[in-house]
Amino acid sequence: MADRRIPLIAGNWKMNGLNAALVEIDKLAGLLGAGERPDCAVAICPPATLLSALSARAGATGILTGGQDCHPKASGAHTGDISAVMLADAGATYVIVGHSERRTDHHEDDALVRSKALAALGAGLTPIICVGEARAEREAGRAIEVVTSQLLGSVPDEAGTNEVVIAYEPVWAIGTGLTPTIADVEAMHASIRSQLADRFGAAGKTIRILYGGSMKPANAKEILAVANVDGGLVGGASLLANDFYGIISAV
Ligand code: PGA
Numbered sequence: 001m002a003d004r005r006i007p008l009i010a011g012n013w014k015m016n017g018l019n020a021a022l023v024e025i026d027k028l029a030g031l032l033g034a035g036e037r038p039d040c041a042v043a044i045c046p047p048a049t050l051l052s053a054l055s056a057r058a059g060a061t062g063i064l065t066g067g068q069d070c071h072p073k074a075s076g077a078h079t080g081d082i083s084a085v086m087l088a089d090a091g092a093t094y095v096i097v098g099h100s101e102r103r104t105d106h107h108e109d110d111a112l113v114r115s116k117a118l119a120a121l122g123a124g125l126t127p128i129i130c131v132g133e134a135r136a137e138r139e140a141g142r143a144i145e146v147v148t149s150q151l152l153g154s155v156p157d158e159a160g161t162n163e164v165v166i167a168y169e170p171v172w173a174i175g176t177g178l179t180p181t182i183a184d185v186e187a188m189h190a191s192i193r194s195q196l197a198d199r200f201g202a203a204g205k206t207i208r209i210l211y212g213g214s215m216k217p218a219n220a221k222e223i224l225a226v227a228n229v230d231g232g233l234v235g236g237a238s239l240l241a242n243d244f245y246g247i248i249s250a251v
Contacts, residue, residue, distance in 0.1 A: 005206060005207075005208050005230045006039065006040060006041055006208075007039070007040035007041070007208070007224070007230050007231040007251050008040060008041045008042075008043065008165060008208055008210060008230065008231035009040055009041070009042050009043075009231050009232050009234065009244075009247055009248045009251065010042075010043040010044070010045060010066065010094065010096075010128060010165075010167075010210065010231070010232070010233050010234065010238075011043065011044040011045060011234050011235075011238025011239075011244055012045050012068065012096060012099070012212075012233055012234065012235050012238060013044065013045060013046045013047060013050075013068075013238060013239060014047075014068070014101070014235060015047060016047070016239055017046050017047055017050055017239070018050075019050070019053070021046075021050070021239075022050065022053055022054060022057055024239070024240065024241045024244075025044065025054055025057050025058055025061070025063060025241075026057070027241035027242070028042075028044075028061075028063060028241040028244060028245060029058070029061035029063060030241075031241060031242070031245040032061070032062070032063070032245070032248070033061075035249070037062075038248050038249055038251045039251065040231060040248065040251040041064060041231075042062070042063050042064065042248055043063070043064040043065060043066050043093065043094050044058075044063060044064075044065055044066070044238065044244075045065065045066040045067060045068050045094065045095075045096055046065065047068070048067060048068070048082050048087075048090075051065060051067060051087065051090040051091065051092060052090040052091060054091075055090060055091025055092065056091065058091075064093040064094065065091055065092050065093060065094075066087070066092050066093060066094030066095050066096060066125075066128070067082065067084075067087035067090075067092050067094070067095040067096070067125075068095070068096050068099065069082070069095070069096065069097065069099070069102055069116070070082060070083055070084040070086075070087055070095050070097065070116050070119055070120055070123075070125075071083050071084075071116070071119065072112070072115035072116050072118070072119045073119070074119070074122070074123070083119065083123070084116075084119045084120045084122065084123035084125050085122075085123045087123070087125060088123045088124055088125055092125060093125065093126060094125060094126050094127070094128055094165070095116075095120045095125045095126075095127055095128070096127075096128045096130060096167070096233070097113050097116040097117050097120060097127050097128070097129055097130070097154075098110075098113035098116070098117075098129055098130045098131070098150075098154050099130045099169075100130060100132055100169060100171045100174060101174075103130075104171075109153075110149075110150055110152075110153025110154045111153060113129065113130075113153075113154040114153060114154050114155065114156050117129050117154065117155065117156050117159075117164065118156045118158060121156070121158055121162045121164070126163045126164060126165060127164050127165070128164075128165045128166075128167050128210070128233065129154050129155055129164060129165070129166055129167065130166075130167045130169055130212070130233070131147050131150040131151055131154060131166065131167070131168060131169070131192075132147065132150075132168055132169040132170045132171050132173075132174075132212075132213070133146040133147055133170055133171065133172075134146075134171045134172060135171065135172035138170065138172065138180075143170070143184075143188065144187070144188065144191050147168065147188060147191070147192065148191065148195060151166070151192065151195055151196075152195075155196075155199075159196075159200060159203075159207065160199070160200040160201070160203045160204070161203065164207060165207070165208045165209075165210060166192060166196070166207060166208070166209045166210065167209075167210040167211075167212050167233040168185075168188055168189060168192060168209060168210070168211055168212065169211075169212035169213045169233060170213050172213075173212075173213025173214050174212070174213045174214070174235065175214070175235060175236060176213075176214060177214050178213075178214060179213060179214050179215075179219060179223070180213075182222060182223070182226060185211055185223060185226050185229065186226045186227060186228075189209050189211070189226060189227065189228035189229055190227065190228055192209050192228070193205070193209060193228045196209075208230035208231060209228055209229065209230050210229070210230060210231045210232050210233045211223050211224075211226075211229050211231075211232055211233070212232060212233030212234065212235070214236075215232045215233075215234050215237060215247060216237050216243070216246075216247070217237065217243055217246025217247055217250065220232065220246070220247040220250035221250040224250055224251055231251070232247060234247055
């Protein structure tokens with residue numbers, strides 16, 4: 001079926017992880033190899049300093065890797081930045097763009113996020129484009145309106161002909177232990193799906209929409225069972241192989 005979407009469980013290590021953390025990939029590969037392999041793609045997005053080593057270590061395990069951000073340009077005088085081409089060269093398959101922590105800490109707006117997503121596509125990477133409302137926006141009943149506008153501004157037209165992933169991450173759920181109700185997750189993912197289908201036609205039905213924000217082994221099964229939830233973007237619970245595997249095996 002054209003719109004069969006293979007779930008993706010992606011770990012976002014954020015600014016966590018020294019070389020010693022690389023053993024987590026061996027542990028994860030061991031867990032994935034031991035039981036029946038869940039029918040999903042698995043990726044880890046470590047800090048850029050670990051990307052090459054983690055990609056090499058993942059090797060033939062089937063675990064993919066990704067960056068956490070990229071610059072819109074391929075190279076040049078941009079001290080401290082990393083381009084999508086460099087991430088691809090370091091072994092990445094994915095790159096997260098527009099994470100709420102980047103939108104807040106680095107004042108990234110939708111236009112910049114869109115240009116980063118385009119750079120990712122240009123480098124042969126799949127961008128994981130993040131959207132999500134703040135607590136005050138949800139309380140004001142504006143969550144769907146805010147996310148609709150972020151999608152319109154952050155997702156490039158090229159998503160109709162290239163692979164992209166969307167991650168819905170309510171800002172107030174990230175790292176807080178709070179999650180939206182299942183009904184709210186369902187309503188938001190349905191709204192995102194209908195927007196993608198309206199804009200990209202059949203291609204919009206093949207785009208994976210991940211949920212992110214305090215996903216844990218204990219709540220993963222319920223969240224992943226929701227219509228149009230095609231996987232998860234996992235922060236804290238991706239740092240230890242056992243927790244991350246608990247989420248993967250809930251697929
Ligand atoms: P969390 O982070 O799972 O720790 O809430 C998710 C994210 O920010 O991607």
